[in-house]
Amino acid sequence: MINIESIIVVIEPEQTQQPALQRGIDLALKTNAKLMIMLSVYHAGYDLTAMLSSAEREEFRAEYISDRYSWMEELLEQYTLPEGTLTAVHWHNKVYESVVQTALEENADLIIKSTKHDPVVTSPVFTPLDWNLIRKSPIPVLMVSTHNKTSYSNIVTAVNTGDEDRVHSQLNEKLTGCAGDFARLFNSDVHLVNAYPPSPKPMSLSTPSFSYTNLDQAIKNHHNQALNMFGERHRIKIANRYVKEGLPEEVIAKIIQSTDAQLLVIGSVGRIGKTTETMGNTAEIVLNNIKCDVLTIKPDGFIPPLQ
Numbered sequence: 001m002i003n004i005e006s007i008i009v010v011i012e013p014e015q016t017q018q019p020a021l022q023r024g025i026d027l028a029l030k031t032n033a034k035l036m037i038m039l040s041v042y043h044a045g046y047d048l049t050a051m052l053s054s055a056e057r058e059e060f061r062a063e064y065i066s067d068r069y070s071w072m073e074e075l076l077e078q079y080t081l082p083e084g085t086l087t088a089v090h091w092h093n094k095v096y097e098s099v100v101q102t103a104l105e106e107n108a109d110l111i112i113k114s115t116k117h118d119p120v121v122t123s124p125v126f127t128p129l130d131w132n133l134i135r136k137s138p139i140p141v142l143m144v145s146t147h148n149k150t151s152y153s154n155i156v157t158a159v160n161t162g163d164e165d166r167v168h169s170q171l172n173e174k175l176t177g178c179a180g181d182f183a184r185l186f187n188s189d190v191h192l193v194n195a196y197p198p199s200p201k202p203m204s205l206s207t208p209s210f211s212y213t214n215l216d217q218a219i220k221n222h223h224n225q226a227l228n229m230f231g232e233r234h235r236i237k238i239a240n241r242y243v244k245e246g247l248p249e250e251v252i253a254k255i256i257q258s259t260d261a262q263l264l265v266i267g268s269v270g271r272i273g274k275t276t277e278t279m280g281n282t283a284e285i286v287l288n289n290i291k292c293d294v295l296t297i298k299p300d301g302f303i304p305p306l307q
Contacts (some may be wrong), residue, residue, distance in 0.1 A: 002110070002140060002178040002297075003128070004031040008103045010113040011039040011072060019144040021079060021112040023293070026150035028082045029063070030185055035074065035105055038085040040098040041068045065089050096132035097306050103139045104304075112142045127286060134268050137301045140178065143287070143294045152186040152293075154261040155179050157288065158252050161194050161226040171267045171299045176234050178297055180263045191240040191259050194227045195251035239257065248282050253289040259294055268296045 011026035014293065028035040057262040069089045077086065092098035101287055103111050115126060115135060126134075126143075133141050145210040157179040159172045179190045199216050231241045236292050244267045256264060287294055 002181050004033045004109045004181075005157060006108045006110075007036070007107045008099065008111045009035065009097055011037060011075070012114050012116075013041065015070070015114070016075075016258060017113060017147055018075070019147040020112045020142075021076075022147060022197050023144045023150050024112045025079060025082065025144065027185075028085075030150075032068055033109070034084065034086070035082055036088065036108070037072075037081075037101070037104070038088045038090060038102055039068055039072050040090045040095040040157045041065065042091060042095070044092045056097060061091060065091055081290075085287055087211070090289065095129050096136060099133060100137050100139070100304055100306060103137070108139055110140050110142060110177065112144060115143050115145050120148060126284075134287070134296050136306070138298050138304050138306050139296045140295055145293055150186075152182055152188045152263040153264060154191065154259045155183055155188045156191045156193055156252065156256050156261040156264045157207045157265040158248065158267070159192055159230065160193055160226070162196055162223040162229045167269075167299050172230065172296070173299065175265050175267055175297055176230075177237075178295065180234065182263065182265070182295070188263075189240060189259075190230055190234075190236055191242065191255065191261065192227060192234075192236050193242040193244070193252055193255045194223055195244050195246055195248040196223045197247075198245055210232065214293075224306070230246060249285045249289045252286050256290050263293045263295060265295045265297065268298060 004027060006284050007024050007028055009021050011021065014019060024035055024037070027033065041064065045052075046061055048057075052060065072087065072089065087102060088102070090098045099111060102108075113130065115130060124197065130143060134143070137265075157175050159175060160168045161172055163169075176190070176192070182188065183190045196219065199212065216217050220243070227241050228238075231238070242255050244255075252264065252266075253263070264286075266283050266286060283296060
């Protein structure tokens with residue numbers, strides 16, 4: 001479940017288009033949530049300790065923050081902000097840490113950030129900051145891909161109901177609950193998708209005493225039964241439950257396209273270390289293949305790896 005009472009919008013520096021800002025304004029008005037708009041900045045010139053005195057460095061920092069605040073105020077004049085909207089410019093050499101720390105201090109329920117678009121690439125471009133927020137924020141992160149009006153008529157939720165692992169089961173409940181909350185806000189249809197890997201195929205054509213066809217069917221039946229039980233409990237229409245064999249990034253992308261979904265709700269386990277370096281997180285691979293807004297959610301108890 002997600003009870004939106006406080007929202008943090010992350011401003012993109014030097015960008016005239018701020019899709020996340022419009023999304024944040026729309027959601028704040030719809031939920032009567034408190035809205036904070038923040039810009040996190042840093043300049044490498046501050047690190048020139050051999051060339052600047054301590055006083056000069058602090059003067060440089062203060063002037064840079066003031067300049068960025070003036071730029072943000074000018075940007076915000078183009079928008080009609082909800083009453084009581086807060087604004088802040090924070091100085092930090094790790095932007096994602098600044099965002100997460102601010103969100104925790106403000107007891108935010110949602111962080112909203114824009115993705116970038118490359119004219120050569122049809123799907124959104126995720127920056128290192130985007131990936132760090134997706135991996136390391138304990139607070140749900142809404143990545144906004146377009147500047148269109150906030151309207152989520154169809155919401156796809158990626159679940160893993162075939163796995164009886166406790167963490168996955170709890171995350172499935174959390175994801176579907178959050179999708180339901182958004183659906184009630186926007187009068188949306190929720191779709192559940194469960195992708196499962198292909199069963200192993202025989203090494204040779206002759207495998208006595210074993211039927212791989214039966215194995216395929218048994219695996220399919222297991223996933224169908226698990227999703228249907230889960231879907232019944234959450235009152236998801238039968239027609240909106242999808243069990244597909246294949247890679248999650250391909251299956252989910254196809255369901256999003258076929259349902260014309262505007263929002264994907266997906267879990268991110270927040271792996272760090274070597275698995276992160278190799279982009280081993282399924283959520284990250286999925287995000288590179290879709291064009292809609294994405295709400296990423298962590299399991300309960302996730303502790304952010306902040307300094």
